[in-house]
Amino acid sequence: GDRVKIGSAHVDGLYTWPTGSGTQFADGCDAIWDLGLRTLKVYCTANYLSDYPLQASWSAAPTTLTELAQTTQFTTQLARAWETIVFTCFTFANGATNWWRVDPSNAKLAAEYAEIKTFAKHLLTTYNGSGKRFILQNWEGDWAFMDSTTPTTAVPRKMVDYYGAFLSVRQRAVEDARREVAYSNVSVEHAVELNRVLDAKRYPDRRRILTDLSGRVKPDLISYSAYDSTIVDQGGWNADHAAWVAATTPAFEFALRLISEAFPGVPTYIGEFGFPENEAEFDFAPPRDVGAMIELIYTLSAPTLTHFIYWQVFDNESSIPYTYRGYWLVRNNGTISVAGAKLPTL
Numbered sequence: 001g002d003r004v005k006i007g008s009a010h011v012d013g014l015y016t017w018p019t020g021s022g023t024q025f026a027d028g029c030d031a032i033w034d035l036g037l038r039t040l041k042v043y044c045t046a047n048y049l050s051d052y053p054l055q056a057s058w059s060a061a062p063t064t065l066t067e068l069a070q071t072t073q074f075t076t077q078l079a080r081a082w083e084t085i086v087f088t089c090f091t092f093a094n095g096a097t098n099w100w101r102v103d104p105s106n107a108k109l110a111a112e113y114a115e116i117k118t119f120a121k122h123l124l125t126t127y128n129g130s131g132k133r134f135i136l137q138n139w140e141g142d143w144a145f146m147d148s149t150t151p152t153t154a155v156p157r158k159m160v161d162y163y164g165a166f167l168s169v170r171q172r173a174v175e176d177a178r179r180e181v182a183y184s185n186v187s188v189e190h191a192v193e194l195n196r197v198l199d200a201k202r203y204p205d206r207r208r209i210l211t212d213l214s215g216r217v218k219p220d221l222i223s224y225s226a227y228d229s230t231i232v233d234q235g236g237w238n239a240d241h242a243a244w245v246a247a248t249t250p251a252f253e254f255a256l257r258l259i260s261e262a263f264p265g266v267p268t269y270i271g272e273f274g275f276p277e278n279e280a281e282f283d284f285a286p287p288r289d290v291g292a293m294i295e296l297i298y299t300l301s302a303p304t305l306t307h308f309i310y311w312q313v314f315d316n317e318s319s320i321p322y323t324y325r326g327y328w329l330v331r332n333n334g335t336i337s338v339a340g341a342k343l344p345t346l
Helices: 026-034 065-069 072-078 108-127 139-144 158-180 209-213 241-262 277-282 290-301 336-345
Strands: 005-010 039-045 084-089 131-139 187-194 222-225 268-273 308-310
Touching: 005 026, 005 084, 005 336, 026 039, 026 072, 039 065, 039 072, 039 308, 065 072, 065 108, 084 308, 108 131, 108 158, 108 187, 131 222, 139 158, 139 187, 139 209, 158 187, 158 209, 187 209, 187 268, 209 241, 222 241, 241 268, 241 290, 268 290, 277 290, 290 308, 290 336
Parallel strands: 005 039, 005 308, 039 084, 084 131, 131 187, 187 222, 222 268, 268 308
Antiparallel strands: none
């Protein structure tokens, strides 16, 4: 098949480059473009002001996803020859919180459906003939399912119905949009992002999208936010590089197999993964070889996955003693990071 497409995410950066530009949204997109990557992942949400905190102004004050996509900031980027644009997408109608956990009323689900469908139709018609592929997705769905980032958190049974309703109504909105407008040489698809895949074996008594929702949600694509098999849990990050490779290779391959078994025939992509380069360089002896780590994950992804999206262009995380943990393609001084140098060569 086609070679896996490489891209980067851009959201919530602690800095921008050039410093003080006031145009953070464009700056991050420019940086990804200038590296030669043609897959862009941006956030398209009601929280757009905090998603791009160093964006000094927007051309309008949008009240829907479609209006946000019609701002000068978005339209300028969408006019470029990106091959794939992934939107982490939450509606203005319901917001980016896990609102569906409280009680996904028919009215709220209907509002979700309407706003997503209108947005999908807008993309299909506005970019008709452009060759662009748009993907609308949630963020790290297992954390959302738990409403927590503690893997042992119990998920009440009713949340299977609630989250299933939320994800299914978004899928139906995109499908209905495709059915209701005429278009060619453009696509809009809906993806569900998983981020705790290995838990199916580690915490078999805990509910996860993979085990509990795969039977009731049929997305166009699966996005895998791949930290559980690349850095966080498999035990090798704190050992030496050879131990990391030995631990990560089977863990990552097993995660991909679990996804393909749970969602047979559904194309999958890496929606997010990255390595904090400052910690990799300074916290470990010998230092981690981040370039080699990226190359391994890419090599393991290449046979079956469609896209490979790195986290991210401008670092969004700090932790003592680091002003920046090092999740970056372009550093705060404008220099290209290890990841920024490696990704275009893959």
